[in-house]
Amino acid sequence: MIRKILVWILTLLGIALGSETTYLLLKFLGVTHLFGYEITDFKRLLAIAISGIIGGIIFYLISPWIINRGSQSTHKVEKMLQKIPTNEIIIGSIGLIIGLVIANLISGPLKLLQISWLTSIVSAILYVLLGYLGISIATKKKDDLLNSFSFLKRVNIKDKDKTSKQEHKIQPKVLDTSVIIDGRIADIVKTGFVEGPLIIPAFVLEELRHIADSSDGLKRNRGRRGLDILNKIQNDMEIPVEIIEKDFEDVSEVDTKLLKVAQLLGGKVVTNDYNLNKVAEFQRVPVLNINELANAVKPVVLPGEEMTVLVIKDGKETGQGVAYLDDGTMIVVDGGRKFIGDTITVVVTSVLQTAAGRMIFAKPKSAVDKVS
Numbered sequence: 031m032i033r034k035i036l037v038w039i040l041t042l043l044g045i046a047l048g049s050e051t052t053y054l055l056l057k058f059l060g061v062t063h064l065f066g067y068e069i070t071d072f073k074r075l076l077a078i079a080i081s082g083i084i085g086g087i088i089f090y091l092i093s094p095w096i097i098n099r100g101s102q103s104t105h106k107v108e109k110m111l112q113k114i115p116t117n118e119i120i121i122g123s124i125g126l127i128i129g130l131v132i133a134n135l136i137s138g139p140l141k142l143l144q145i146s147w148l149t150s151i152v153s154a155i156l157y158v159l160l161g162y163l164g165i166s167i168a169t170k171k172k173d174d175l176l177n178s179f180s181f182l183k184r185v186n187i188k189d190k191d192k193t194s195k196q197e198h199k200i201q202p203k204v205l206d207t208s209v210i211i212d213g214r215i216a217d218i219v220k221t222g223f224v225e226g227p228l229i230i231p232a233f234v235l236e237e238l239r240h241i242a243d244s245s246d247g248l249k250r251n252r253g254r255r256g257l258d259i260l261n262k263i264q265n266d267m268e269i270p271v272e273i274i275e276k277d278f279e280d281v282s283e284v285d286t287k288l289l290k291v292a293q294l295l296g297g298k299v300v301t302n303d304y305n306l307n308k309v310a311e312f313q314r315v316p317v318l319n320i321n322e323l324a325n326a327v328k329p330v331v332l333p334g335e336e337m338t339v340l341v342i343k344d345g346k347e348t349g350q351g352v353a354y355l356d357d358g359t360m361i362v363v364d365g366g367r368k369f370i371g372d373t374i375t376v377v378v379t380s381v382l383q384t385a386a387g388r389m390i391f392a393k394p395k396s397a398v399d400k401v402s
Contacts, residue, residue, distance in 0.1 A: 046085075238257055302320040344370070345366070
């Protein structure tokens with residue numbers, strides 16, 4: 031149906047072009063005689079009508095080709111636009127509009143020159159040039175523009191807070207592959223400390239599926255564990271879980287895609303990957319690191335405190351013994367080698383906090399009592 035309508039529109043366009051072309055030629059050339067015969071008004075109208083019919087027939091015959099070419103071009107443009115993020119299209123459109131408005135303002139005074147052909151040429155160049163510059167500058171400065179909008183939004187919220195309270199906005203949490211496989215996210219969600227929808231990008235699910243199908247037994251088990259964790263969160267817990275199909279075909283790294291998704295949704299990345307954590311901080315993307323949370327909730331131990339531990343193995347240095355708390359914190363007991371296999375009371379001497387976790391140094395209480 032649409033093709034038939036387009037065919038008739040193109041046919042009418044051909045009739046209009048054919049008749050208009052003949053009319054302009056007869057008018058500007060000032061032809062009054064042809065082959066010795068005078069061209070009357072009736073003959074002019076007849077020539078215009080015949081030209082219109084010929085133009086309509088030509089456009090009717092070539093309309094399928096025009097429609098096919100137009101359809102192909104439309105599909106190419108649509109496919110190209112799908113690869114461009116929506117915010118870039120919006121910002122580019124705004125830049126184009128601003129460029130065209132500026133071109134229109136500049137073109138106005140040119141009409142005072144009263145040189146129509148020169149005015150038309152200069153105006154056309156201005157529209158093309160400023161339109162292009164508007165799109166180019168807006169897309170290249172999109173981060174600055176978005177930051178400006180964010181600043182204005184924050185200022186607006188602060189002004190509103192003076193008169194009324196604003197509803198707290200819950201940010202979505204984007205899960206990466208490592209934190210899903212780790213499994214502790216399920217326990218954290220169960221406690222209720224994590225709010226907002228959990229976002230699972232489709233490319234993360236695809237990576238989990240590849241790991242679960244790996245020929246390596248260890249990788250296969252890790253991938254299946256990750257899928258089981260996702261099913262547990264989705265089916266057994268009240269927190270909403272959303273799977274988004276958004277992908278960035280021009281980006282190959284999964285970590286980079288995760289950061290782009292978080293920026294697009296205005297959310298936070300949940301991970302236990304140290305490198306991803308650093309890259310996210312550099313790109314100003316909020317991160318929730320499971321390992322940092324685990325270290326934060328470990329009990330605080332101060333020098334001089336006593337605790338009862340089981341010495342289980344040798345330390346790196348001579349005479350040292352090693353014990354562990356229930357949360358996995360390692361305790362290095364100076365002079366504890368002779369107590370391997372025994373449960374003893376130790377006194378904390380110092381605490382060392384590292385990127386890998388917390389390490390406690392202690393001495394047996396009996397040795398401390400002897401010194402004192």
